[in-house]
Amino acid sequence: MSSEHETTITMEQSSLEISTNDIHLNVQVDNQLRVMSNHVTSPSDSIFDEINLPISVDVSIPSRRELIQVQLEALLNNPEQSSSSSSYIHEANIISLENLSKKLNTPHFIVERILNILGFLSLNEDVLSISQYNVIRLTQILNSTTDVRILLFFMILDINNDNHISKIEMNDFFKLYFQNLSFNTHNLEEAIETFLKRFHFDTQNEINFEEFYSIIIEDETILRIFSLFSIRSTRSLLPEIKSHENFIHQYFPRFYSYIALLNVHQMTLVYNYLQDNIPQIILFIIYFLINLALSLYVIIFRSTILKNNVCIIFARVCGMLLNLNCSLILILTLKQTILIIRSKRFLRYWIPVDIHIDFHKFIGRFISILAIIHTIAHMINFGYVQEYSWSILMFTTTPHIGWVGGFATLSGIILSIVLAIIIIFSMNWVRRKGYFQIFYWSHRFYLIFFVFLIIHAENSWKWIIGPFIWFSLEKIYSNIKRYSTHTGRTYLNCVTIEQSNVISLNIHKPKNFIFKPGDYIKINMPQIAPYEFHPFTISNAPEDNSLRLHIQINGNWTKKVYERYKNMSDNDDISETHIRIYRADLNPKRACIEERSYENTIENEINTTTMNDLNNLSLKKEIIIIDGPYSSCARYIFDCEHAILIAGGIGVTPYASILSSLMAQFRASRMNCSHCQNTIHSKKILLDNYRLRKVDFIWISRDHKSFEWFFKLLYEFEKEQDIYLKSHPTEKRFLTVHLYLTELKIDKNIGHHPLQLITEVWTQVTGHDIFTGLKSKTHIGRPEWDKVFNQFYLEHNSSMINNVGIFFCGPTTMNKTIQTMCNRYRFNFYKENF
Ligand SMILES: Cc1cc2nc3c(=O)[nH]c(=O)nc-3n(C[C@H](O)[C@H](O)[C@H](O)COP(=O)(O)OP(=O)(O)OC[C@H]3O[C@@H](n4cnc5c(N)ncnc54)[C@H](O)[C@@H]3O)c2cc1C
Known part of the structure; x- marks a missing residue:
């Protein structure tokens, strides 16, 4: 009515x-x-x-x-x-x-x-x-x-x-x-x-x-x-009534998750996963069959021809598999080779390089199991040997076991100790709980391990030598690159102390340093720690004249970097090193303007200065050694038609680089028509080289101040895109930004609505989001993933799903949810964990 x-x-x-x-x-x-x-x-x-x-x-x-x-x-x-x-x-x-x-x-x-x-x-x-x-x-x-x-x-x-x-x-x-x-x-x-x-x-x-x-x-x-x-x-407001399921969940969590795995829904997901990861499954089957074939060969040969006892057969089967797996584990660390495979679409489809770290870890665990069985089997077998006592067999070279001076048992003991050190210190509680350097340096024992492995067993060198030479050549190449002023040895241009415990480093880009959006480098800052290299994704575009890293405080090293420059700025102590420090944590707008004008100055300096001048200049600056670039799966974005980039917190860095690069293309394509004075875009430059037609960028951040890190980029992209859409009214929006703020919890209860009243009225009046100042709306709370994915799914018919790629970089907990969603909706999933 x-x-x-x-x-x-x-x-x-x-x-x-x-x-x-x-x-x-x-x-x-x-x-x-x-x-x-x-x-x-x-x-x-x-x-x-x-x-x-x-x-x-x-x-x-x-x-x-x-x-x-x-x-x-x-x-x-x-x-x-x-x-x-x-x-x-x-x-x-x-x-x-x-x-x-x-x-x-x-x-x-x-x-x-x-x-x-x-x-x-x-x-x-x-x-x-x-x-x-x-x-x-x-x-x-x-x-x-x-x-x-x-x-x-x-x-x-x-x-x-x-x-x-x-x-x-x-x-x-x-x-x-x-x-x-x-x-x-x-x-x-x-x-x-x-x-x-x-x-x-x-x-x-x-x-x-x-x-x-x-x-x-x-x-x-x-x-x-x-x-x-x-x-x-x-x-939801009353005390929970414990259901039968909750009881099982609470007291028998493992059993509960097993039962949950068996339900039909999960079975479908497993089925989907298998269908979508055929190359990985083929690789695993091949790996399994090679292991099986080698085992059968040793069993048949040892039991029928050499008539060895069970202990020896067990020890030798494990020995053979150790040879194979030790050579494989080396191959999985060949970063330069992985970079080449990644850059070729066909190669990387059939060689699933993206799982190289997971596979490396899997093989590492398998090696430790094989080594234990191999050692125990030999130790039991020594008990049956009549000629020498057990201790002589174990701890001396007298029985002349092995091929180098009867050194097999002693080298076996050394190998066991070295392997135990490597395995124990590579566990999560060492690596992830602030002792990364212990993991790093204990892993360097691989050199001792391979030397003793060659001494230990007669045939090991035949398996190891190829991968080892290949690995050594890669190491030599990356070390040469690392310390050359054309590719690795460089200096810090300026530093910005960002909001939310992040610092961004603006590094002089060495002359021959070439990278792709989404790549990462390892950096060494001798003034912080002379021997430590830490990986960081380059967050600006390859088209820029410098390299930019956004570093969030995480542990000791990152904290030292942050505090060093913050203290320098607080104490006005920058005259000696000639470093400019901007304070976006105090005044983001001012820092942005100042840094931009400084960037223009150094751009001019680079254009007018010779390499020698730059080298002399770098003496006054803070030296930085960069190792890389190394690729990540963010490189595949340009092979998709629709890329959905999902970032959690500082995981935004690879996508910032990609968006910067796309914006550089937008800019390069923009021309002013001399006749009508309108802006036109050259289609040839714009996205002509790429399949990419649409990007959805989802950034989930706990703290709304974090959006400031890339505010300038997102703001300029919005502006650039508006100009483009004005001159191409029939074209669809290329980039859609979805920001989520988890600092505030959303639920459908009354407490949320006063906030909604203020923010929505503000957006209506100003046309900008209250949290970011962008046109894109910031959503409060975590995304409802099912809804989000369903929406993307409905945009495509099922035959097009293959052209959609979901790229994720962020915390591991979020990774699981997104992987499950991709599995359910059959989207290609690529992840990058920091
Ligand atoms: C490919 C890649 C790209 C990354 N990009 C960024 C980025 O753009 N911005 C950002 O803020 N962080 C990034 N990180 C994370 C960053 O490398 C760590 O936060 C940093 O090395 C922590 O060092 P720390 O001594 O302060 O902390 P620690 O307490 O020593 O370690 C904290 C965490 O960082 C890991 N870590 C520490 N040192 C290393 C190392 N040398 N190599 C690999 N992992 C290490 C540890 O396993 C641990 O999980 C990236 C990591 C990787 C692997």
Whole structure:
């Protein structure tokens, strides 16, 4: 209904039953109930639209507030309704205000205010609490009509209960709200002010409910948010009832995950995985068959021809497999070769180089099992040898076992010790828990291992020699490159201290250093630690004149780098080293402008300076040794038609490089037409070399300040793209940015909506997102992956799925979810873990 009717319903001992979505309203009125049909159009779900009763006209008009108050009171005085829907609730059970506010993810003061308004708050053993029965009523009230929700919100804001909201009350409410969220952005105050203007607080100091209501009803955005101002479900607020499944999950987690694996859904995923990873499976089958064939050969040869006992056969089978696997493990570390394979589409499809680290780890574990069996089998066998005692066989060269001076058993002992050191120190608790250097240096023992392996067994060198020479040549090549001023030895241009514990280094790009977007380098900063190399992805475009790294504090080394330059800047101690340090953590805009002007200066310097000058210049600068570049699967992006780039936190760096490179192409393609003065884009330059037609960039960050790291890039890309789309109106958007902020938790409960009110009104007014200043909207909370993937899936028909690539770089926990989703939707998945 859209017109406004005035109706009076006369009832004696009447009972009015109104049904809205999921509540039943039973209004009991003694004398007269006046009802005015509501002029609200959808989505307001006013119950009065639904009333169809005999009407007698009366002249007195109740105010809107009175009418909604009737609804509210009806809900409050409806005990049967509440109790019938929740027979499992006992009225005596209580939940503390503190707990309720946590479960609702809503600031304490808002929950307290609502409960006070509804009269649901009581004091139990000195703790403010609410009965479970009232929790149900609260849910029902907040899930009733939008009118009721608007009234409740008005009452929350009307702190002094004078039936008016003043500007101060509203301002204070939002300030307190954001304080409770521990959230602030530089334009928050301005955003609150903008929101207040919607309620005409720029021209008046207070409003009553009628004005408040009509402003909301007429504003589509605000009305939509009010229609969501509710509580998700009662059950989520009440203590959990442990189900059978939960019990198994809690006490037998392994058994539970095994059972879960067996369900049909998981079986489908496994099936999908197998179908989508045929080359990997073929490789594994070949690997398995070679191991099997070698084992069978040794078993048959040793048992039938040499007539060896079981212990020797076991030892020799393991020995043979050790030879094979030790040579394979070396091959899997050939980084230059991997780089070549990666750059050829056909090669990398059939040689799954992306799993080289996982395969290296797998073989490492297999080697340790084989070595244990091999050693134990020989030790048992020594017990059967009559000629020498066990200890002589084990610890001396007297029995002349082996091919180099009877050294087999002693070299075997050394090999076991070396292998144990390598294996133990490569475990996660060493590598990932701040002892990476121990892992790194203990892994250097591989040299001793291979030398003793060759001495230990007669045939080992035949297996090892090829891969070892190949490996050594690669090492020599990368060392030459590393210390040459044309490719590796360089210096720091400038440093920017970024927001959220990140520092970005601007490094002079050596003359012959060539890289592709998404590649990474290993850097050594002698002034921080003379022998440590750490890998970092280059975050700018190959088209730029310098190299840029974004480094997040993670452990000792990164912390030292961050603190060194921060302290230098704090203490104004930069004159000696000639390093410029910009403080984006203090003033991002200023740092950006200053750095850009400095970049222009050094660009000019490079254009006018000879190499010798640069070398002399570098004496005054901080030296940096770079090793690389090394490739990552981010290189495959340009082989897809639609690339979906997903980054978690600092995992954005490879994609920043790719986006920078794409933007450089946009720029290079832009020309001004001399006739019409319009901007035109040369299709030849723009994306002509690539299959890539669409990029969706999803960046999930805990802290909204992190978006500042690449604000300039995203902002300029948006601008560049708008110019392009203006001159090519028929073209589709090339890059879509989806930013997610997890610092704030989203749920469908009331606590989220005040934030939504402020942010959405701000975007509507300014056209920019409040968190980033970009046109793209920042989503609050984690992505709902299923929805996100489903949307991408619907964009393509199933034959096109193969042209879509999902690229992920970020924390391992997120990696699992995304991999499962890719598996489900059959998208190609490529990951990069830091
Ligand atoms: C290919 C790749 C690209 C990366 N790109 C970036 C980037 O762009 N920005 C960024 O902030 N971080 C990046 N990292 C992570 C970065 O290398 C580590 O944060 C850094 O080396 C930590 O050193 P630390 O001594 O401060 O911390 P530690 O406490 O020693 O280690 C913290 C973590 O970093 C790993 N790590 C430490 N040293 C090394 C090393 N020499 N080689 C490999 N892993 C190491 C450890 O296993 C551990 O998980 C990348 C890592 C890899 C493997």
